[in-house]
Amino acid sequence: MDDGTTFTYSNQFGGYWYYDPENPLTNYACAQSWTPPINETFQYGTDNIRGVNLGGWLVPEPVSHIRTRFFGPAPALFEPFVNTTYPAVDEWTLSYNLMNETSQGGLSGVMTNHYETFITEQDFAEIAGAGLNHVRIPLGYWAIETWAGEPFLEHVSWTYFLKAIEWARKYGLRINLDFHALPGSQNGWNHSGKLGTVNVLYGPMGLANAQRSLGYIRILAEFISQPQYSNVVTIFGITNEPMGTTMGQDQLASYYVEAYDIIRTASGIGEGNGPYVLYHDGFFGVAQWAGFLTGADRIAIDDHPYVCFEGQSATPYSQRLTVPCSSWGAMFNDSMTAFGLTTAGEFSNAINDCGLWVNGVGDGTRFEGTYDGYAYTGDCTPWIDYQNWDDAFKQSIEQWALASMSALQNWFFWTWKIGNSTVTGKVEAPQWSYQLGLQGGWMPTDPRQADGVCTPTAEFDAPLSAWQTGGQGAGNTAGSAAAQYPWPPATISNPGFVSAAADLPTYTPTGGQVTLAAPTFTAASTTVSASVGSGWENAKDTVQKYTAIQTCEYLFPWVGPTAPPAPLCGNTNGRRDDGEEEAYAFPAPTPPPAGSS
Template sequence: MGGTPYLEEKRGAYASPRARSKRKAIIFGGIAALAAVIIVVVVAVYFTVVKPHSSSHNDSADGAAKAGSSATGSASSASPTGASTQNLAVSGGDGSTITTEDGTTFTYTNPFGGTWYYDPSDPFNNAAQAQSWTPALNETFNYGVDQIRGVNLGGWLVTEPVSRFVPALYEKYVNTSTPAVDEWTLSEAMANDTESGGLQQQLEDHYKTFITEQDFAEIAGAGLNWVRIPLPYWAIEVREGEPFLPQVAWKYFLKAIQWARKYGIRINLDFHSLPGSQNGWNHSGRLGSVNVLNGPMGIANAQRSLDYIRVIAEFISQPEYKDVVAMFGVTNEPQGNMVGQEALASYYLQAYDNVRGASGIGTGNGPFISFHDGFIGLAGWAGFFPNSDRTSLDLHPYICFDGQSSSPYSSRLSVPCQTWATNQNNSMSAFGLSTAGEFSNAINDCGLWVNGVNLGARYDGTYSGGGTFPFVGECEPWTDWTSWNQSMKADIQQFALASMDALQNWFFWTWKIGNSSVSGRVEAPAWSYQLGLQQGWMPTDPRQAVGICESTAPFNPPLQPWQTGGAGAGQIPASFSSSFAWPPATISNAGAATLLPTYTQTGSVPTLPAPTLSATASINAGDGWNNASDTASMFVPIATCNYLNPWCGEVPAPSPLCSAPAKRAHQLAAPTITAAP
């Protein structure tokens, strides 16, 4: 076990009560021969049945008692009814056996000194450690010094049609009159497909099987210490006309917290899908128009989104969860160039206030807050949010959607170091913690539905999403990973290592990809970390990346004290706050904010529930709300106001805005492909 001190917290012993056998022989006179027969039968039964069973039981109990806190054979688990199934160990390392909630087992493989820890009678214990070089969850993660090496769990709680996630969910409905192209249309198709179980059964079957506890164990065993988990707003609630399955995704996010805690992995919760869509892409929930900070519903949708950010922040800032969910990406990939940096900065500053209002200022109070760069670039944010408490920038450096080239990996190995390393180094100094929330091994856009359902690929000239892209080559050599030779795999691995070193703190997109229901295999291999490990093009130890780029001007840690919650944290100058006050004066493609529909803060707040524990009722799982003094109500529609559909697109604002009787306009724009920044 490597002598880790955290195993001392295990319970001292788990011995079963000793079985004791008692028998009384009562012989009432009788015929001597019959008495002899009775004695022979009883003695035979005792020595062939009772005595061996009793000895076996006692030996088992003695073994458990002798093992005490050093038992590492299997994971402590609870049955579905909440009763302990057996007296199992609560911790272990490489080679130990894990017993999952449903009773299945697997061997924990972690050659890096990682130890898991789970005791159902102490479910919020943070003693687990992903690897020997990664601080345990009950230790301080030193941002800027300790390196984030993570993967996304893409396609799990936010489904996406592209093959790098879960194509089988969408393939079933792609040849219908209204093909499923995003989770909105998928939800509608599933709801109508009652023969297959409808929406809830089909989607929950996906939640149950796509990512499991074993994935978290494998992630730790791969030398990775973080996961980034996309979460949609419908994990909290849905409103009128929205077809998404509400609240169920949250139940599985709670499982993710439990599994991450068990294996010492920290979580970056990424608010991935916002009401109205923050970017118009399929992963925002609905393919089509941008309706957050853009268009006539831009401010109302932003108000609603900020409320959801507050609800999430209140939950994850509770002491039971803050050390596991250690980072919060408040909005994934907003269209910064469309909505404008000033409006986006105003929104981000209000999101910051909501998160810190839930958690408080200072080290250890709530999560690191991650702001996506909005495709403006890291350099464009230098100097923003001065003295803000634990804020970071999020960059998604993909090269596969740019100009296409037939050049092999061997000629592209210098791209990450030359393109990304300097920018990351500079941003770590000019802003603070800067992470790559997404990147992949893809150097072109080949792969089933990488660009969207039936949109084709730029590389082979079939892309129909806009623009003109000439034929470069066939995609099959890039997607048929079964034909890759060792030389190509070695080049891909070197490309991955260069990317990791250049980006420093990163989350690969994505951990796993579902098989196509047509071909039965992964159809976009450059996006799967797990497949790369299995097939030999991803490094088995990500530390191999250190020094690959040989940067001439590397970031010199540590970060500034205020950047990690130390001295001066949270003291944002009033001049900055006033320059980016919420709400912004104007909304892009809509005009003055004062002339647009807004919500009123009079609704009830949908507090997120805590997990149901199988242990004693005395254990506090939190009530979902960290700051009891945060009593503001929810932003909801005004009963006497006209509102366009939240997903309406860039149409004229309703006029007059308020009248009686109440009226709701349901004008909805047709889905279109939003151009990439």
């Protein structure tokens, strides 16, 4: 590995790694005998996605909020700052705390060490060896840049995403790049970077934040559409869990149509030209998107089915094993027909909300009746004390996992790895760790065991239509799509205040063309022959990134519903004239002084 350590690659499924230091972009590796090698086409809709998330790696998170995962895959980053006067509850507040943690190298030192050690090449090797063929990698916008006043460590996570591409290529894995955290926040949850309110397609900064996000989607799309990377990064999840029920489905659809046009401008049309464009269902349910953008080239819809945040029950796994098939099988099967490729971007083995920080730092659990007025259901201890689980309990979890995999068909388990707590020295959310489940004996050692478990509920009649996979007819979207969902939408919800898009702040695409850095390769005593690309696939795409208009007024991007500036433009008092984006006051307690604890 990069640090000089070695490990033995074990793959019982006929997979093999391949790496040529003289030509490091070679695509010969194969994850398993039944998975096409990287230099062949993965037939989505026929070949099943069996994947895991690399949660908590490039977007660390301690907790989340309602209807999504709550705990953090990397609790050790946050635990030192839980009891400070400025608790770390998201990456924003973590970053402020780390700026003062000079003993460990500050923000840059701690975060770089986390990126370097939490996920390594060995994890990619183990994932392929576990019979899996995809990884979903959450990435925040600060991998590209930050604006003044935003505390995130910029650029560095992109360096490690490039490592992920290299390691995935080496072991025959394909990547779903998930744009996980947008400026302003697309859902108000902590994994969007900052806990608070929705500010994308909602509120006075909703249009401006969406514009900025679309600009970053363009930059990412131009990079991953280059032929050096398109065989590895085959799916682009353009926005993780947008709170569509707050934004409005028409507004979200307009954003999705615009993003599709941006990505296909970068990639071109047809199989082999850039990634599948993956839309989250916005919590409307996949059925509500049936027929959306019929004829579009390689689009997919994503849902994150969890049961653990619903009504709590002490009923054991062994008596609930029909739930995945009955709840999800028909829904996903129908969507494969009515929409096209349908994925479960996240799911887990948890059937209750027991676990460290499941509902927030310092909050209790629904199950134990210590959270949000819920009645007591039972004691969480036996549900998380995996070191004392007996074989029967482990087998029941494995059967739950197999039923879930069968029902969902194309899936990404959340998550591959959960870090140990610095307090207890062990994983405190065991039902969420695929790796721990393999080590402990409650995850299937061969995910193909799931095939047929939900028969006949989940039996999609493959293949997908030709246009859905980049074949004949791909890209022939209905002419009414742009008219039905114009960009920008006419209104952006801003309850109690002005909502006409024309009356809200906007940015301008005059900020220059930003390209992402390409990987660098070195090899001892050899000549590296590899064209890593320019970072921009379509030279005819000359649209620049969004930036502030120097004569216009803006609010804090995470402000929430309020009155927009009046007038929007023309008043230059207080505006910068040096070409830099404006810094905004952070409406929160002052960060602790250096050295405080």
